[in-house]
Amino acid sequence: MLITADMKMADLIHMDFQLLAFIQRIGIPLGFREKTINEVCEQHEVNVDFFLQLANAFHDTDYFPKEKLLQFKADWLVKYLRRTHQNYLEQKIPDIQAKIIQLEEDLKETTQSYELIKNFFKEYIGEFSTHIELEEKTVFPYVLELSNCIELGKKTCEFNEQFEDFNINQYLEEHNDIEEKLFDLKNILIKYLPPPTDNGKYNSLLFDIFKLEQDLKDHSRLEEKVLIPRVKKMEEELENL
Amino acid sequence: MVQILVAEPSYLVRKGLSTILQELKAVTKIEEVQSMEELIDSLKSSTPHILIINTTLSSVPEVDEFIKKYTSDVQVISIFNTPIPDDGNELVLSVFDSKSVLLNKLRNQVKSVQQSVTQQDNSEELSDREKDVLKKVALGKTNKEVANELFISTHTVISHRKNITRKLGIKTISGLTVYAILNQLIKLEDIS
Numbered sequence: 001m002l003i004t005a006d007m008k009m010a011d012l013i014h015m016d017f018q019l020l021a022f023i024q025r026i027g028i029p030l031g032f033r034e035k036t037i038n039e040v041c042e043q044h045e046v047n048v049d050f051f052l053q054l055a056n057a058f059h060d061t062d063y064f065p066k067e068k069l070l071q072f073k074a075d076w077l078v079k080y081l082r083r084t085h086q087n088y089l090e091q092k093i094p095d096i097q098a099k100i101i102q103l104e105e106d107l108k109e110t111t112q113s114y115e116l117i118k119n120f121f122k123e124y125i126g127e128f129s130t131h132i133e134l135e136e137k138t139v140f141p142y143v144l145e146l147s148n149c150i151e152l153g154k155k156t157c158e159f160n161e162q163f164e165d166f167n168i169n170q171y172l173e174e175h176n177d178i179e180e181k182l183f184d185l186k187n188i189l190i191k192y193l194p195p196p197t198d199n200g201k202y203n204s205l206l207f208d209i210f211k212l213e214q215d216l217k218d219h220s221r222l223e224e225k226v227l228i229p230r231v232k233k234m235e236e237e238l239e240n241l
Numbered sequence: 242m243v244q245i246l247v248a249e250p251s252y253l254v255r256k257g258l259s260t261i262l263q264e265l266k267a268v269t270k271i272e273e274v275q276s277m278e279e280l281i282d283s284l285k286s287s288t289p290h291i292l293i294i295n296t297t298l299s300s301v302p303e304v305d306e307f308i309k310k311y312t313s314d315v316q317v318i319s320i321f322n323t324p325i326p327d328d329g330n331e332l333v334l335s336v337f338d339s340k341s342v343l344l345n346k347l348r349n350q351v352k353s354v355q356q357s358v359t360q361q362d363n364s365e366e367l368s369d370r371e372k373d374v375l376k377k378v379a380l381g382k383t384n385k386e387v388a389n390e391l392f393i394s395t396h397t398v399i400s401h402r403k404n405i406t407r408k409l410g411i412k413t414i415s416g417l418t419v420y421a422i423l424n425q426l427i428k429l430e431d432i433s
Contacts, residue, residue, distance in 0.1 A: 062252070112429060116419045123415055184416030187409065192423050 002063075003055045005038040005048050012037060016059050021215070025083040026051060050076055058218060069226045074147045074234065077227050078140045084219055085132050092212050093125060099205040106196050113193055120188075124181045131178050139171050143227070146234050153241060168231045179220075182213045243269045243355050246289035248280045248298050249320060254336055258293060258320075261343055267351045277304055288312055290354045293334070295320045316354055318347075367408060372426060374401040378414060379421035380431060 003012060009032040013020060028044045037055075041048040050072050056063045100121055107114040145159045186209055189202060196202045245262060249255040255273050262271050272289065274280045277298060284307065292315050298304055299319060308317065318332050325335040331346045338346075367375065377387040384402070388395045406412055411420055421427045 062256075113423060116422055116429075120415055120419050180412045181416065184411045184413050184419075187411055188416065188419055188423070191410065192420055 001059075003037070003052055003059060005036065005041075005052060007037050008032070009035055009037050009040045012055070019055060019058060021087065022055065022058050025087060026054070026080055027083065047072070047076065054080070064221075064225070066225055070230055070233070074143050074227070074230050077222070077230065078143055081219070081223065081227065082136070082140060085136060088212075088215075089129070089132065092208070092215070093128065096205065096208050096212065097121060097125070099201065099208060102201055103196075103205070106198055106201060107194070110194055117185075117188070117193070120181070120185065124185070127181065128178055134171070138166070139168075142166055142168075143231055143234075146231065146238065150234055150237055150241075155238065155241075167235060168228055172228065179213055179216050182209055182216070185209060186213070243267055243291065243351055243358055244287070244289040245269055245271050245291045245293065245351075246280075246283060247271060247273045248275075248292065248294040249273070250275050250295060250297065254295075254320070261340070262347065262351075264344065265348055265351055267355055269351065277301055280304065281307055284308075284312055289315060290358060291316045291318060291350060293318045293320060295322070297322065316350060318350060367405065371401050371405050371408075374398060375405055375417060375421055376426050378402065378405075379418040379427055381414065381418075 001015065009023075009028075013023070026046055028040060028046060032040055035043070037051065038048050041051050049068075053065050053068050053072075057065065057069070100118055103117065104114050107117075142163050145156065145163060149155050149159050186206065189206055189209075247255055247258050247262075249258065252275070255275065259271050259273060262269060272283060274283050280294075280298065281304070288311075292308070292312065294308075294317060296319050299308065299317075308315070316332075318334060321333060321335045323335065324337045325333055327342065331349055334343060334346060373391060374387055377390060382390070384395050384398045388398045391398075405417070409417075409420060411417055418427075418432065422429055
């Protein structure tokens, strides 16, 4: 179903509770009373069209309004992607890690398997953090400064100093796939670890991994299909100033 | 599980085809792509058993070359945007075909692929040679080192590795290491 501005925000969540994470990341807290999407967005200074296009894209994977998304301010996208990163690092990853630690009890007979899984995930966290750090420390500041330059109609001193030799293609070369290890972890848990004494713990861990994997797919899609083309467009604009 | 990739620019036609494929009740995984870029990305990461592709996409020289080079063992079915005579060729569909014609053509294709896929899926166990390769890869050796130590070509190593990944569902080297230790192919102490 197409999500529109006159829908009540509370109804939206009843319709698709998976959108809760999105609403949190776009910077809107709960407590909607009877307000519509339009009203809630105004109250929290979120552009309602930006909200609707993203909400529809996350609600229905077939609905991906690439052209429309490309018109929004790059700053909004960066803000959203940053909040998503924060959510991964502060919630999703630590949740999974805590659940892996809980497996120790189950895998007591085979301490080795426990250590293997724990280390495997630790390695993953390392990769994941490097990936996010590159975006947070280089790519996003670059995008924001680039957007600033375009608004001012000239290259700023900061831009010349920090990003003289940087362009988005460099980042693309290093932008590697961070979902592969999660994929492996799923199969190791489903197929190859000794059967658990407590299925509940395994299931809950697996469920979290499946969800994170899906979330990351949406996240990369936004980066690859929207942010990067948007930045390329801005780079061209800046050249032609 | 038969994997089908539908490459069709029109959303309406794509959805229609997916719906018809779902009616076939064979165990299938259907993926959809709408552009040349998406198609190439998808083929790079996984190989479907059947590729249903609109001729407006497959006639692009770049796509044609890519399909011939990387997916030689894929059954390709073409979709035409124009009416085509019904001459019994099951590898061509038209957007004007009736439901019964489409269902029959597709059912036969899926059926024949399904038989060979089921046979393949049943031989999930790693062969002895694959185990040899896996042991060395799990210890962190490069394809070239593995090739030298087993007296086979790098090309053969790569093809073994592809099969290992397909059979186990594990892509990364550290994932393979975990598997190899869990299954006592190598010992934890072996890893430096």
